[in-house]
Amino acid sequence: MKLPNGPQIPALLQMVRWIANPMSFIEACAKSYGEIFTIRLERNSPPMVIVSNPLALQQILTNDTKELEAPGDRLFEFLLGKHSVITISGAEHQRQRQLLMPPFHGESMRNYSQVITDVTQKVISQYEIGKPFNIRSATQAITMRVIMQAVFGLHEGTRAEKLQHFLGEILEKASSRLIVAFLFFPALQRDFGPINFWGKQMRRQQQADQLIYEEIRERREEPDSSRTDILSLLMAARDEAGQPMTDEELRDELMTLLAAGHETTATALAWALYWIHKLPSVRQKLLQELDSLGDDPDPSIIFKLPYLNAVCSETLRIYPVAIATFPRVVRTPISLGGYELEPGTVVLGSIYLTHQREDIYPEPKQFKPERFLERQFSPYEYLPFGGGAKRCIGLAFAQLEMKLALAKILSSLELELVDNSEVRPRRRGLVTGPDRPIQMVITRQRQVRSKGFALIPQPLLPDLGEGEPEFQNPSPRYGRGI
Numbered sequence: 001m002k003l004p005n006g007p008q009i010p011a012l013l014q015m016v017r018w019i020a021n022p023m024s025f026i027e028a029c030a031k032s033y034g035e036i037f038t039i040r041l042e043r044n045s046p047p048m049v050i051v052s053n054p055l056a057l058q059q060i061l062t063n064d065t066k067e068l069e070a071p072g073d074r075l076f077e078f079l080l081g082k083h084s085v086i087t088i089s090g091a092e093h094q095r096q097r098q099l100l101m102p103p104f105h106g107e108s109m110r111n112y113s114q115v116i117t118d119v120t121q122k123v124i125s126q127y128e129i130g131k132p133f134n135i136r137s138a139t140q141a142i143t144m145r146v147i148m149q150a151v152f153g154l155h156e157g158t159r160a161e162k163l164q165h166f167l168g169e170i171l172e173k174a175s176s177r178l179i180v181a182f183l184f185f186p187a188l189q190r191d192f193g194p195i196n197f198w199g200k201q202m203r204r205q206q207q208a209d210q211l212i213y214e215e216i217r218e219r220r221e222e223p224d225s226s227r228t229d230i231l232s233l234l235m236a237a238r239d240e241a242g243q244p245m246t247d248e249e250l251r252d253e254l255m256t257l258l259a260a261g262h263e264t265t266a267t268a269l270a271w272a273l274y275w276i277h278k279l280p281s282v283r284q285k286l287l288q289e290l291d292s293l294g295d296d297p298d299p300s301i302i303f304k305l306p307y308l309n310a311v312c313s314e315t316l317r318i319y320p321v322a323i324a325t326f327p328r329v330v331r332t333p334i335s336l337g338g339y340e341l342e343p344g345t346v347v348l349g350s351i352y353l354t355h356q357r358e359d360i361y362p363e364p365k366q367f368k369p370e371r372f373l374e375r376q377f378s379p380y381e382y383l384p385f386g387g388g389a390k391r392c393i394g395l396a397f398a399q400l401e402m403k404l405a406l407a408k409i410l411s412s413l414e415l416e417l418v419d420n421s422e423v424r425p426r427r428r429g430l431v432t433g434p435d436r437p438i439q440m441v442i443t444r445q446r447q448v449r450s451k452g453f454a455l456i457p458q459p460l461l462p463d464l465g466e467g468e469p470e471f472q473n474p475s476p477r478y479g480r481g482i
């Protein structure tokens with residue numbers, strides 16, 4: 001077997017670079033070794049092949065369970081448990097996914113629109129004109145309340161507030177680079193007396209679990225068929241054998257949705273607000289488009305706005321929150337990108353490197369929403385939500401939340417960046433985020449102009465047809481769509 005080339009430095013050093021600054025590490029590797037290369041994070045662990053070629057990505061993302069399997073990602077088990085859709089694999093994974101998907105479709109999605117708009121309004125009304133604040137704290141407050149409301153049907157009341165408090169702390173600590181070191185070196189996962197980082201984290205988690213189990217128990221004792229929140233839908237769901245989810249499964253899936261749905265979208269929203277205010281022409285075009293809708297526009301119209309869609313797409317292209325898909329493991333020998341890979345080899349689709357390809361995205365370091373109006377990208381050229389068997393369950397939810405929250409914020413407030421210097425991405429736990437707080441300030445409240453007053457110039461409004469627009473357009477140049 002000849003593996004793709006890769007750095008020859010010791011595995012421990014590769015691990016340190018992977019933990020400290022994964023983007024610059026893989027960018028340097030891609031420069032030296034191209035669109036498929038091998039890294040080693042531990043001396044005795046399997047090699048990890050990193051891929052950023054759309055054809056190879058298509059192969060790995062459409063091949064689940066045959067030659068390449070998506071195993072459960074054990075790194076997340078400390079937080080999400082053994083039954084989370086993220087930590088399980090095979091038939092069990094498919095079963096859980098089927099049970100989880102309905103709350104993220106159709107009517108359920110429409111119910112979330114009002115929640116998103118109301119929560120955003122409430123959160124932004126707490127900030128004062130002229131007082132700088134960290135925009136990520138604001139977007140975190142929005143996404144936490146929205147996900148609590150969607151998952152439990154409540155974000156107020158003692159239990160909800162306590163749960164938000166513990167979850168906020170757990171996820172904040174889980175975002176540190178320190179925790180990544182704990183995860184990659186399991187020997188560290190013990191109570192270390194006064195330092196006690198891991199022990200404290202586990203205790204917070206037990207407290208959050210206790211609150212989640214209390215909520216589940218109460219719902220079982222007093223079922224209410226009129227409730228439409230995700231917990232109620234999951235409790236009523238049955239698998240093909242007619243079986244409901246157990247309490248442990250429910251706890252793990254709720255924790256999964258809270259964790260996956262909160263941090264990711266908060267970061268994406270913070271980046272979007274950064275770019276919109278960094279680049280005045282982007283803000284101006286966006287405001288023209290939003291103002292043309294007048295007061296209180298319908299959420300479904302906001303969702304379909306072409307320039308808003310392009311801004312959100314570009315935000316997730318340039319600095320994707322997840323830099324890679326979940327790992328896939330080779331089960332039977334395969335040929336990938338001209339290399340023969342043996343069983344046991346781990347393969348990662350690099351979302352970040354694919355989005356930085358000069359041949360697909362000319363001037364990839366520039367924030368240019370227009371590229372999403374001028375061209376269509378295949379699901380293997382543009383994949384901020386991954387793809388295949390593990391594709392993000394919350395994709396439509398996140399898109400809706402980003403667009404409605406941005407529309408609300410931009411229509412209500414004039415904001416400015418306090419400091420116009422560049423913000424770069426860095427590791428935040430197992431995902432990425434801004435490398436420093438992005439301080440913004442409200443300069444004044446905005447008055448939305450009446451409908452039709454400010455029209456966006458025609459070239460920005462291509463005919464996208466009737467279908468529900470997605471961030472990525474499913475019209476592949478390299479081959480068949482998912």
Ligand code: HEM
Pocket residue numbers: 085086097256257258260261262264265268316320321322324325326327384385386387388389390391392393394395397398
């Ligand atoms: C901007 C926001 C988000 C981004 C960028 C994002 C990105 C991703 C990515 C890249 C994956 C891995 C896909 C793969 O390996 O192919 C994923 C999986 C997942 N996401 Fe998201 N996500 C976001 C928001 C959400 C939200 C709002 C939820 C739920 C409320 C959610 C729930 C999940 C779940 C449950 C999985 C695991 C799916 C599985 O294992 O089968 N995500 N997400």
